[in-house]
Amino acid sequence: MSFPPMNELQAFQKVATTLSFKKASDELNMAPSTLSHSVRSLEERLSTSLFQRTTRSVSLTDSGQKLFVELDAIFRQLDQALTMSDRCDQPSGRVRISTNETAAPMLVNIFDSSFYAEFPGIDIEIIVDNRFTDIVADGFDAGVRLRDVIPKDMVAIPIVKDFQFITVASPGYLNQHGRPRTPSDLKKHNCIGFRFESRRLYQWEFAQKGKRVAINVAGSMTTNNPRLMVDAAKKGIGIAYVAESLVTAELASNELVRVLSRWQKPWPELHMYFPRNRHLPPALRICVDRIKQKRQK
Structure with missing residues (x-):
């Protein structure tokens, strides 16, 4: 044929x-x-x-x-x-990245206005999906997930040094219902739950001085959307357990307050990953270098 x-x-x-x-x-x-x-x-x-x-x-x-x-x-x-053959001094091209809602704000911080000023020919497309994505089959150049779920045949580079989930609530909720002092106290509170695509409810995980605790929380609201958990907590509906990167602004403005700060579970780092290939596309190579530079600061 x-x-x-x-x-x-x-x-x-x-x-x-x-x-x-x-x-x-x-x-x-x-x-x-x-x-x-x-x-x-x-x-x-x-x-x-x-x-x-x-x-x-x-x-x-x-x-x-x-x-x-x-x-x-x-x-x-x-x-x-064609991009490689036609480019002059500046790399160009589009980089498609699959990420979840937790990591998306970190990518915006990494690829900020200074990045686009330095590399005006590079476009970055960030697609947010809380399900794990097959980046090759779905046409992505790279993905961002926790290290322990990334396929072993992929190249993975860490994005941030410190990644953690924290427990937060609005000042109004805490004034009305009190502040939990230990993870077990959460059983007396209205907690905003997270449900996976598998329909399994997420256990809130804590650690202190080598002691690890997993709590099955309950409450009047459950969702599969971390951003909605933040919004619900801001409205005083209950306590939320979310990535710190999602609530940076809310903590700074005191819309949300951190609780159980002494109970901190170590988390596997967030990584960007991509297929193992000796010849990385120039635009993706620039993105990888940017992540490494940001992480060193």
């Missing part, structure tokens, strides 16, 4: 990305009939259907999904190669 023409592959990739022939034709500045012909020609060339079409929707077949994943990697490598 001969290699399909590039225009057919580009037509397929754009429709697979947008799941809309109309949007794809608009973005490619191509007549809808020409786009449809290119996709049909590719399907005939491969002897398989790539899309399931109805009057209202377009979806990928299994064959189409496999081709889309493979082509996405090829197009990204081609784009990176």
Whole structure:
């Protein structure tokens, strides 16, 4: 089988990305009939259907999904190669990073205005998803998660020296209900729970002088969104257990107050991770160097 023409592959990739022939034709500045012909020609060339079409929707077949994943990697490598060959003194390109809500504020602090002033050709796309993401299959350049959940075949670099979860509440809540002195006191309080995608409720974990404690908390509100936990705590609904990075501003403004500060569990560091490759894309290499520089300060 001969290699399909590039225009057919580009037509397929754009429709697979947008799941809309109309949007794809608009973005490619191509007549809808020409786009449809290119996709049909590719399907005939491969002897398989790539899309399931109805009057209202377009979806990928299994064959189409496999081709889309493979082509996405090829197009990204081609784009990176062209970026490398065309660049002058300044690196350029887009870096897509998958992270959870806890780590997202840290990335904003790392890649601040000074970074973009120094590297105006680099764009960073931060996608927040609290579920663990397969960065290769989902087309990301890198991910940010706790070290203990990162696949062992990935390269991982630490982002921050100190990462911790803390227990917080509003001054109003503490004035009304009192301040917990030990983790076991939390059983007498209204605690804002966090539920994983697996439906398991998160146990709040504490440590002091080598003693570790895990508490099953209860309360009137449970969510899978850490930012919502912060907002609920600010409203005086209850006590929240969240990453310190999410409440830096609230602690500074005294909207939230830290409790149980003497009970601090060591946490595995947050890491940026990416596939093991001898030739890192220049834009990603710049991001990695930036993280290392920030961590040393």
